[in-house]
Amino acid sequence: MSTPPVLLGIDLGGTKIEIIAMDHNGQTLYRKRCDTPKHPNPAQQYTLIIEQIQQLVTDCESNIHRHHSPVGIGIPGSESLTTGLIKNANTTCLIGKPFRQDLARQLDRPVKIENDANCFALSEAMDGAGTNHNSVFAVILGTGVGGGWVINQQLIIGPNHICGEWGHNPLPWPNSDDEPKQTCYCGKQGCIETYLSGPGMSKQNALQFNLNLSSKAVISQRHSNHDAQKAYQQYTLRLAKSLASVINVMDPEVIVLGGGLSNIESLYEDIPAIWGEYVFSDNVKTKIVKNQYGDSSGVRGAAWLNKQQTIKNQQTPLNMPPPATK
Ligand SMILES: [Zn+2]
Structure with missing residues (x-):
């Protein structure tokens, strides 16, 4: 053999x-x-x-x-x-x-x-944080916002090779707090990436609150600085809405977060507390978990x-x- x-x-x-x-x-x-x-x-x-x-x-x-x-x-x-x-x-x-x-x-x-x-999505779905789940949406929240889909341990590619590229959809259910919209490098305005990537979050805070803090500083100061707290709350609301719109389309069993911003431990409690309002279901069973392999994915x-x-x-x-x- x-x-x-x-x-x-x-x-x-x-x-x-x-x-x-x-x-x-x-x-x-x-x-x-x-x-x-x-x-x-x-x-x-x-x-x-x-x-x-x-x-x-x-x-x-x-x-x-x-x-x-x-x-x-x-x-x-x-x-x-x-x-x-x-x-x-x-x-x-x-x-x-x-x-x-x-x-x-x-x-x-x-x-x-x-x-x-x-590659991140596949790694986490095969034997990482998404293992034992039939449908995995893996998200990178870092210098950009990307994603990938794995169904039954098979990476979904799609005819346009853009499967999972949710970062260049517009932010769903926007409100006045989401103005002004930033122009994205892709040429559109108000892309999810311009709010949820690390640089996007910092830029939005500067535009909205005149808050010149990096995304890292916002997280570390959110219990002591009122504007940082507000910036964090808006970030979680935007992330929850953006993921809810993905759940409404593909209904994954698990969402795995990766990238630098996935290290914010409070997201794993705060996001499920918000997204129920936006998911078209009386009960959200989708789990949100942190990646297992980090940089090795x-x-x-x-x-x-x-x-x-x-x-x-x-x-x-x-x-x-x-x-x-x-
Ligand atoms: Zn874009």
């Missing part, structure tokens, strides 16, 4: 690249981190990143004595399903590049790729990509023959 292949996951960030080797039960077999290569020339930096990943994979596989394991990679950006090119990446040398195909060629194997919010979710059904449009890398079947 052949042993199941090891799952390799790579988390490519702006400052660090991390690799993990996991078995099929999520046990870590190997893990290593290194700096993301820098170079003033974007084309050179792109090549260096691919070479660095190759080195990490080689070191990992020689350490665990396994070869040609499937590779999943999480990136802070996404692959266009139309062109296969990377878009919206903050490691900008990736933008416009056929990164998955180039990496697949370099590593001589198929590579699966997903954005970091989807990106790399773990990338590894779990290899245990997913093949994602449509990622089956055959562009400009490359299909992988040989055994």
Whole structure:
């Protein structure tokens, strides 16, 4: 009987690249981190990143004595399903590049790729805070607001590859406290992200209360500073409304929070106390929980990509023959 292949996951960030080797039960077999290569020339930096990943994979596989394991990679950006090119990446040398195909060629194997919010969602749904739940909506509340959906342990992608991108819907049930609306980088005004991300919250506080406090300071001062308290209450109200509108559409069993703002412990009591008014049901059974894996979710979710059904449009890398079947 052949042993199941090891799952390799790579988390490519702006400052660090991390690799993990996991078995099929999520046990870590190997893990290593290194700096993301820098170079003033974007084309050179792109090549260096691919070479660095190759080195990490080689070191990992020689350490665990396994070869040609499937590779999943999480990136802070996404692959266009139309062109296969990377878009919206903050490691900008990736933008416009056929990164998955180039990496697949370099590593001589198929590579699966997903954005970091989807990797987070998958990690928490497979064996993290959302495990044992059939439907998981995982939310990142950090420098941006993202999300991902996992149903029956299968990441939902959607034909537009935007599943879970609730951050660019408008804030639901707005009131006069939500004025003035901020302009979002996406071009619209009043996006959920402009209220609920860390920078969005700080900017809104400055606009509304002339309160120049970071989101961290608002949280720490909310029991002593009246404006900070009000800012916190408005944040929880906006988050509760925004999640209620998601519950009304997809009715998840559990919502897992991630990102820096997920560390506000009081959210897990305060949000359910508010959202009942906005959820179209007499009783809200959806749970809201904190993530289990924190910063490790990106790399773990990338590894779990290899245990997913093949994602449509990622089956055959562009400009490359299909992988040989055994
Ligand atoms: Zn937006």
